[in-house]
Structures are given as structure tokens and as C-alpha cells.
Amino acid sequence: MKVIVREDAVGEVRRLRAQLERVQGRRMDAAVLPVHSALADILPGGGLRAGAAYTVAPSASLLLSLMARPSQEGSWCAAVGMPELGAEAAAGLGVALERLVLVPEPGARWLGVVATLAEVMPVVAVRPTGTVSDAEASRFMARLRDRGATLIVQGVWPQAEAALQVTGARWSGLGEGHGYLSSREVTVSVQSRRSPVPRRARMLLPDPMGALSAVPAALAEEQLPVHRPLRAVG
Structure with missing residues (x-):
């Protein structure tokens, strides 16, 4: 059976789709931190979305690369639980050191340290030293969305926006x-x-x-x- 699709119906679908993409684009543009163009091409929304979490495995270099453009353009960044992370390596990958805070040994209450930093820092990266339950992740993500901060996790994190x-x-x-x-x-x-x-x-x-x-x-x-x-x- 041959199906005939009216041209005006097809045009209306295309118009609605384009309108939806424009609306979503405006929302994303208003809440997305820039990243290197090579990463923007493969990240959803073309950057780091405020209020979202991203996981990175297993590369610390990739994690630093994600923080480079935001720090260059004025956003403060923090790295928690990464004692081997070097300032020289961070600078080489483009991170603005004058806007980078390092907390090498956060202790057992690392999640509280990350939550506190997310209150004032647009980008917080962490290597967890323990597991995070779904309930803990839900509470943390609600707080992250409220503050408009972005979390980058070297490891596992429930409810992540994307995994790299x-x-x-x-x-x-x-x-x-x-x-x-x-x-x-x-x-x-x-x-x-x-x-x-x-x-x-x-x-x-x-x-x-x-x-x-x-x-x-x-x-x-x-x-x-x-x-x-x-x-x-x-």
C-alpha cells in the first residue's frame, strides 16, 4: 500500500522540530560552559552543562582539558582528591592556574568538601574515595542544579549527564x-x-x-x- 504524506504536514513537522531545537539551544547556550572545540564536537550541548555531572575514565589529562576553557574565560575550578595532579601539567593543558584550587587530601568527608566548593566554584572535579548512593547523588545533584555548578568525576557517579x-x-x-x-x-x-x-x-x-x-x-x-x-x- 502506498502511503501519501501531505507536503504541508511534513513542513509543519519540520517547522516544529526547528522551533524546538531553537528553544533547546537557547536554554543550553545560557547554561553551558565552553570547552575545547575538539571536545565540543562530541559533548551533548557542545560543552559542560551547569547543574550536571560528567564522568571521565581513566585520564586525568582529559579531566584537566575539560577545565581549561572555563578557567581561561573566568570560571573558578577546583580539583579534589588528586594529590598527584601537578600545576605544571594543568598549565600545559591550558588551565588558568590563578583560577584553580587544589584540595589533594579531602579526607573521609570528601563529598562534603565537594559540596562546599560547588557553592562557590562553577566547576568542581573530584576523584571519589568512596561510593556514592543514588540517594546521596540525588541530593547532591539538586544542590548542584541550584548553584549552577558543574561536576567532573574521575570514576563512577550515579545520574551522570555523560561518560567520557x-x-x-x-x-x-x-x-x-x-x-x-x-x-x-x-x-x-x-x-x-x-x-x-x-x-x-x-x-x-x-x-x-x-x-x-x-x-x-x-x-x-x-x-x-x-x-x-x-x-x-x-
Whole structure:
């Protein structure tokens, strides 16, 4: 049976869809912190949404890269529970050190420390030293939304907006038994609650200058590996 769809009906659907996307875009633009363009291409909404949590595994470099643009553009950032995190590495990845607060050893009450910092800091990153229940996460996320802060977790977090994962690392710079490691090419995958299909991109993390940069699209398409879908985000 042949189905005939009226052109005016199709046009109305397209008009409503475009209107919805514009409204959603305005809402997202008003509450999204900028990130490096290579990350913006694969993150839902093109940046870090205020009041949301993101998980990163297992790369501290990727975590710092997410904080770079917000700190450069005036947002204060905090990193909790990461004693090995170095100021030099953070600066190399673009983090503005004058707007970075480090809390290396928060102790057993790390979640309270993070909650306190989220009251005054737009971006707070943490490596949890214990598990967080769904109830605790719900209370924390309500507080995060109220303050308009963003949480980046190196590890597991219930109700995360998106999960970022680094895979397929390949170092460059070494010759046959000599030379120095100059850059690392990786695949960054993002699985979000808004889209069941992961988005992936090849990046240099770090690039020869110690920062994050995108792999040219032509090369990325040739080298991009196929991954199984990541575990569903809480």
C-alpha cells in the first residue's frame, strides 16, 4: 500500500522540530560552559552543562582539558582528591592556574568538601574515595542544579549527564630504540543520557606542545577504531 504524506504536514513537522531545537539551544547556550572545540564536537550541548555531572575514565589529562576553557574565560575550578595532579601539567593543558584550587587530601568527608566548593566554584572535579548512593547523588545533584555548578568525576557517579572514556592510546616520537615521546593519539568516546549512540573522535592528548588538539578529520576517519557501546550512564 502506498502511503501519501501531505507536503504541508511534513513542513509543519519540520517547522516544529526547528522551533524546538531553537528553544533547546537557547536554554543550553545560557547554561553551558565552553570547552575545547575538539571536545565540543562530541559533548551533548557542545560543552559542560551547569547543574550536571560528567564522568571521565581513566585520564586525568582529559579531566584537566575539560577545565581549561572555563578557567581561561573566568570560571573558578577546583580539583579534589588528586594529590598527584601537578600545576605544571594543568598549565600545559591550558588551565588558568590563578583560577584553580587544589584540595589533594579531602579526607573521609570528601563529598562534603565537594559540596562546599560547588557553592562557590562553577566547576568542581573530584576523584571519589568512596561510593556514592543514588540517594546521596540525588541530593547532591539538586544542590548542584541550584548553584549552577558543574561536576567532573574521575570514576563512577550515579545520574551522570555523560561518560567520557579514553581508549586506543598510541604514542609518537620514539625511533628504533631512541628519541623522546612527543605526543599521544587517543580516541575519546562520549556516551550521554540524551543519545544512546556513543560519539567518538581522535585527539592528541597531549600534542607535541603538551596540550589537547584534534586529529585532522581525514586521518581520524582512517584510524578511528570501532568500540562496543559503553555501559549505560546512571
